[in-house]
Structures are given as C-alpha cells and as structure tokens.
Amino acid sequence: MLRALLALTLSALTAVALAAPQVRVVGLFAGAAVVNIDGQRRLLKVGQSSPEGVQLVSADSRKAVLRIGGVERTFELSREYSDGYAAPQQQSLSIARGVGGHYWVAGSINGQSVQFLVDTGATAVAMNEAQAQRLGLDFRVNGQAMMVNTASGVAKAWRMKLDRVKVGGLEVLGVDAIMMEGGSPADVLLGMSYLNRVGWREDQGMLILESKH
Structure with missing residues (x-):
C-alpha cells in the first residue's frame, strides 16, 4: 500500500x-x-x-x-x-511608449551611458556635436565629413562607426552613426543602423527588441 x-x-x-x-x-x-x-x-x-x-x-x-x-x-x-x-x-527588451507617443530607453555608446530616443525614421544613430564630445567621440578626426538634409535645411555632419551600442542586454558592434554640427538633434537618436541589427516590433503600445539568432 x-x-x-x-x-x-x-x-x-x-x-x-x-x-x-x-x-x-x-x-x-x-x-x-x-x-x-x-x-x-x-x-x-x-x-x-x-x-x-x-x-x-x-x-x-x-x-x-x-x-x-x-x-x-x-x-x-x-x-x-x-x-x-x-x-x-534569447535577449529581449520591452519599452513602454512615453510622453508624446515616443519610446525612450537608457543604453550606452562605447560603454558611456546614454538616454536614447528611438527613431525608426533615422537611418543611423544620430546626435549633435556636444553629445558626441561628451561621449569622447573624436568625429572630426575619425569621421567622414558630409552634408545632411534636416528640417531646418542642409547641415554639416560627420559619419563614423561606433565600437558598440548597447540597450538592455542587446549589444551591437560596429554601428554607423552621424554627428551633426550644432544643437540638432536635441536627443541621441537610436536609428535603423542599430534597430536593423536586432529584431524589433510594436505591440500594444510596447516597442519590443529581441536579439537575432
């Protein structure tokens, strides 16, 4: 029994x-x-x-x-x-929609802390020159000079590769970035040069990032 x-x-x-x-x-x-x-x-x-x-x-x-x-x-x-x-x-991160319908997320560039504004309309990670200098990016020496079209007109900028960009547990190496002369953009933009290297989608007011296998 x-x-x-x-x-x-x-x-x-x-x-x-x-x-x-x-x-x-x-x-x-x-x-x-x-x-x-x-x-x-x-x-x-x-x-x-x-x-x-x-x-x-x-x-x-x-x-x-x-x-x-x-x-x-x-x-x-x-x-x-x-x-x-x-x-x-699998590494995954969900970001809640914030004020104005935008997605904000903390991350880092080359190990330096950054608050990103996610921008699926930006072709690359983008920032103004003061932000780049704070991050220790010597874009005037290591970057490639170029002109870009902005809402305010044509502006001078530099393109360079960032060693690494990390959001949550999702780290991507060798990410294209644009550093713009002047004060635009006001926020560091997390653009498609990073987003295309990870899986991303919107679902019920959340932006979901997932590592690719």
Whole structure:
C-alpha cells in the first residue's frame, strides 16, 4: 500500500511539473511587468493574473515576483523558469511608449551611458556635436565629413562607426552613426543602423527588441 501511495504521489508531482508553464519576464517597470507565458506575451500589473494562472505579486526595474501554481518565484529580466530551474534565454527588451507617443530607453555608446530616443525614421544613430564630445567621440578626426538634409535645411555632419551600442542586454558592434554640427538633434537618436541589427516590433503600445539568432 505504501509503495502504491508513493508511486501515485510521484506520478502526481511529475504531472504538475510537466504542466508548469514556461515563463519569461521580458519587460520590467514599477508595478508592472511584461511576461512571456508559453509563448504568449502578457502585460500584468501588480495583483493581476494571466489567463494561464500566473499572478504578478510585485515588480520594479530590477525584478518581478510571480506566483506560479501557488509558489512565489523571483525573476530577473529575460530569465525563464521551467521544471524548477532558471536559465538564460534569447535577449529581449520591452519599452513602454512615453510622453508624446515616443519610446525612450537608457543604453550606452562605447560603454558611456546614454538616454536614447528611438527613431525608426533615422537611418543611423544620430546626435549633435556636444553629445558626441561628451561621449569622447573624436568625429572630426575619425569621421567622414558630409552634408545632411534636416528640417531646418542642409547641415554639416560627420559619419563614423561606433565600437558598440548597447540597450538592455542587446549589444551591437560596429554601428554607423552621424554627428551633426550644432544643437540638432536635441536627443541621441537610436536609428535603423542599430534597430536593423536586432529584431524589433510594436505591440500594444510596447516597442519590443529581441536579439537575432
């Protein structure tokens, strides 16, 4: 009888383990998280549960606590829980739409911190000369002089390659950039020379970046 009960218990535990959803946190915010559950992306606020029964207990910019099958587990960005262990997955980042419908995201250029404005209309990463100087980019020596058309007319600029551009866990090497004379653009633009090197799409007010295999 004891052996039969033990076998039944082990069978039930195995069934529960097999039924556990695969969960990946791909976006973190204060009081909310974007959670990938068995391939379905869910935006959960604290206290909300997904149709799969995953509940968001708490969240901030560093981690989220989820209740799965009655058990609370802590997740960092782009980590997956499955069958009792966490493992790195494809790098992914979700960016919430901000003021004016724009997407803002913190990142770095050559290891220097930058606040980017995502601009799918810009062919390259772009910045003004003061921003380039702050980042230590010697564009007048290492860049190629050129003229570009702007909303204010034709302006002098320099094109050069950045060693590396990183947003979240998504780092791209050898990224084309344009440094413009004067004060435009006012923000550092994360343009297509970076975005085309990663997967990106818009979904329900979120901009989602994913590493390419």
